[in-house]
Amino acid sequence: xTTQDLQTTDTRRRIYRRPESLTDRSTxxxxxxxxxxxxxxxxxxLDELALGPRTIGVASVGCSVFAYDxxxxxxxxxxxxxxxxxxxGVRRVKPDAFVFTYQGDGDLAAIGTAEIxxxxxxxxxxSVIFVNNGIYGMTGGQMAPTTLxxxxxxxxxxxxxAATMGYPIPITEMLAILPGVAYAAxxxxxxxxxxxxxxxxIRRSFEIQLAGGTFSIVEVLSTCPVGWGMTATASMxxxxxxxxxxxxxxxxxxxxxxxxx
Amino acid sequence: xxxVLATTPSPVRPILMKGNEAIAEAAVQAGCDAYFGxxxxxxxxxxxxxxxxxxxxxxVFIQAESELGAINMALGAAATGARVLVSSSSPGVSLMAxxxxxxxxxxxxMVLVNVMRGGPGLGSIGPSQADYFQATKGxxxxxxxxxVLAPSSIAEAVDLVATAFEIAERYRTPTxxxxxxxxxxxxxxxxxxxxxPVRIPGTWQLGGADGRRPRIVRSLHxxxxxLEAHNRHLQAKYRTIEEREVRWxxxxxxxxxxxxVAYGTSARVARSAIERARDHxxxxxxxRPITLWPFPTEALAALATRLRAILVVEMxxxxxxxxxxxxxxxxxxxxxxxxxxxxxxxxGDVVDALxxxxxxxxxxxxxxxxxx
Numbered sequence: 251x252t253t254q255d256l257q258t259t260d261t262r263r264r265i266y267r268r269p270e271s272l273t274d275r276s277t278x279x280x281x282x283x284x285x286x287x288x289x290x291x292x293x294x295x296l297d298e299l300a301l302g303p304r305t306i307g308v309a310s311v312g313c314s315v316f317a318y319d320x321x322x323x324x325x326x327x328x329x330x331x332x333x334x335x336x337x338x339g340v341r342r343v344k345p346d347a348f349v350f351t352y353q354g355d356g357d358l359a360a361i362g363t364a365e366i367x368x369x370x371x372x373x374x375x376x377s378v379i380f381v382n383n384g385i386y387g388m389t390g391g392q393m394a395p396t397t398l399x400x401x402x403x404x405x406x407x408x409x410x411x412a413a414t415m416g417y418p419i420p421i422t423e424m425l426a427i428l429p430g431v432a433y434a435a436x437x438x439x440x441x442x443x444x445x446x447x448x449x450x451x452i453r454r455s456f457e458i459q460l461a462g463g464t465f466s467i468v469e470v471l472s473t474c475p476v477g478w479g480m481t482a483t484a485s486m487x488x489x490x491x492x493x494x495x496x497x498x499x500x501x502x503x504x505x506x507x508x509x510x511x
Numbered sequence: 512x513x514x515v516l517a518t519t520p521s522p523v524r525p526i527l528m529k530g531n532e533a534i535a536e537a538a539v540q541a542g543c544d545a546y547f548g549x550x551x552x553x554x555x556x557x558x559x560x561x562x563x564x565x566x567x568x569x570x571v572f573i574q575a576e577s578e579l580g581a582i583n584m585a586l587g588a589a590a591t592g593a594r595v596l597v598s599s600s601s602p603g604v605s606l607m608a609x610x611x612x613x614x615x616x617x618x619x620x621m622v623l624v625n626v627m628r629g630g631p632g633l634g635s636i637g638p639s640q641a642d643y644f645q646a647t648k649g650x651x652x653x654x655x656x657x658x659v660l661a662p663s664s665i666a667e668a669v670d671l672v673a674t675a676f677e678i679a680e681r682y683r684t685p686t687x688x689x690x691x692x693x694x695x696x697x698x699x700x701x702x703x704x705x706x707x708p709v710r711i712p713g714t715w716q717l718g719g720a721d722g723r724r725p726r727i728v729r730s731l732h733x734x735x736x737x738l739e740a741h742n743r744h745l746q747a748k749y750r751t752i753e754e755r756e757v758r759w760x761x762x763x764x765x766x767x768x769x770x771x772v773a774y775g776t777s778a779r780v781a782r783s784a785i786e787r788a789r790d791h792x793x794x795x796x797x798x799r800p801i802t803l804w805p806f807p808t809e810a811l812a813a814l815a816t817r818l819r820a821i822l823v824v825e826m827x828x829x830x831x832x833x834x835x836x837x838x839x840x841x842x843x844x845x846x847x848x849x850x851x852x853x854x855x856x857x858x859g860d861v862v863d864a865l866x867x868x869x870x871x872x873x874x875x876x877x878x879x880x881x882x883x
Binding site for chain 1 (some may be wrong): 547576577580581584589595609613617724768
């Protein structure tokens, strides 16, 4: 039933509903976690672009491994960090499928660095949703390569210091310089405006793939209230104020012709 | 003891091919949809053959960024039901252990060729059979088994490529073809007549949920009850493979008092040694496992009851010998001759080992053993 149908039978206008590509299961995500918001954005776009019947999602390892329980499309689960390689295999044998990976920052920016760099370098026609909350959430809040300087985690209890633990890794900027990358952008889920802009970025990524463009990545800055030791509200404020200062928002590259452009 | 594998006479003229290239072409002919690899000696010719042949046929070839990349691309392609081949050599196969466990757990068919080289570590680029444990005892983490086929000639390798795809797809399991640097590099005549495995339709392959419920290819089962049920399912499948897929070949075993147990290149050396030993009056034969898992245990145990000794010959410090001892128990005495590091046993060395075995077991004459 579409919004149009509802309007003919009911004078009330329905402005919010569960996307068809989102299952009606309660998620296992913690209160204040951003995964639910990003899942919803992806599901809305799968609906809006009518992609469900031709989509193969590639799940990664971390809190979002269960994305396949919530996004109602075909899914394959990858070993930790290997989603871009798995997506490459899917893409090459299924040229007509819509293929995306959904990865966290531990998965993509630490153990999976080689796989993401080379999928981007090859210009694989895939869309990468990269949810960066700066921490290993599933294993109990350890430091990630994306953890902010000074941030306390269970494996950097005195705070991350550059001298021994290095610097936060701006991997999306690093990928953006590769000619195989058609689109690279960073959004956030800190407030409704940011969510709308993030959705536009992911839409752009999806549309580039549908138009035959090469690799695209949208990094979504997200929250981990439990890992950060903050309330849901405080973590949103921290995201908007402090995380964004290290990871600036915006479109880094938009050249849909990819390597040819 | 009937050899399982029979070569069908063919009117096609034999051609001379290098092992790596013959295996690659056999996969192409078997309808392989996608190949993923990474350069490593002594398997590089397999990758190079596919680099030329697959694009020629409009099929998928990718030289990956690493063996990790290659095997995970294979995982993705296999999840759609594609017929997939990956090849590497020992150190590269170690890197693939992770994804092999995931593929066994997710029940994805795929054929992996390991052209073994000397180890451990970077080892050497010479031929070896030191990955027997790795191939047959698990490779990656968790409770799973891997069917392993070990050809001892290039012609047999060509045939077993098709068999490997058949086993992989029939049982939805990764399957390994285990060769070595000699088999990879040597040239032998093969009959260019190939078997094309029949495609088995299924309800698990991903391709987009168009008019059906979405499918998930996964290995995560967080509830212990669920994972135990999944493990029981996998183990039941492995029991079926053990019942149906055991392959071995026997040569000159009818009157043998000592049997050499060897596979692959070692079996070739053993064959030469057996001819020479027979010239010296020693009644010896060859028991050659073709499936290393499932191991041909029962026939070997039966044979052992009438042997004065078994001599295991392998290019390792003693790995196959453990399965032989498990199979025969105290039915006969099990001796071992091995070379490592890229060294190949010579027929002369094996004849010497046979003579020592003969002398050691003079007090255990053949007839006495048989009547026991």
